Amino acid sequence: MRVALRQQLIAASVSRRQFTGVGFFVDFAVPESVSRLDTLLGTEPDFELGDVGVIFEDPNVEVGLVLFVRGGRINMFEGYTYGDETWPEPQGRYRLFYFAERETPGGGGPEKGPDAVGS
Numbered sequence: 001m002r003v004a005l006r007q008q009l010i011a012a013s014v015s016r017r018q019f020t021g022v023g024f025f026v027d028f029a030v031p032e033s034v035s036r037l038d039t040l041l042g043t044e045p046d047f048e049l050g051d052v053g054v055i056f057e058d059p060n061v062e063v064g065l066v067l068f069v070r071g072g073r074i075n076m077f078e079g080y081t082y083g084d085e086t087w088p089e090p091q092g093r094y095r096l097f098y099f100a101e102r103e104t105p106g107g108g109g110p111e112k113g114p115d116a117v118g119s
Contacts, residue, residue: 001037005067008034008074022087023063023080028073036072044072054079055095061088 011034016027038044050066061081068076081087 004035004037005069005074012074019087022085023078024087026077028075028077030073034073037069038072046070051099053097053099055097056088056090057093057095058091059088061085063087 008030009028012028012030014026015029016025018025036044047069048066049069050064052065053062054065055062064080064082066078066080067074068078070076079087
């Protein structure tokens with residue numbers, strides 16, 4: 001399934017972007033020539049992948065990410081903050097993490113997932 005989702009993402013174009021002040025939405029258009037997940041699974045699944053977050057180091061803000069799949073195709077990507085926190089304007093490094101690998105979501109636990117560095 002990961003390979004199929006990656007192929008869709010590579011072929012997809014962005015059809016719309018919306019910034020809300022506390023997050024964003026990105027809508028995708030996937031060409032009909034790219035296989036849907038129903039080809040692999042025998043159904044057109046609808047689901048979300050939302051177990052990934054980002055911690056920006058400057059400013060120190062944690063955000064969540066969700067990828068929406070509808071009808072077996074990548075449909076939308078959402079980034080969001082928690083509470084009334086505005087979306088940060090990161091100035092440097094960040095860390096990606098899986099929520100399941102943290103002792104305490106939202107802080108406190110060690111990050112065990114892959115780290116990424118941005119600039």
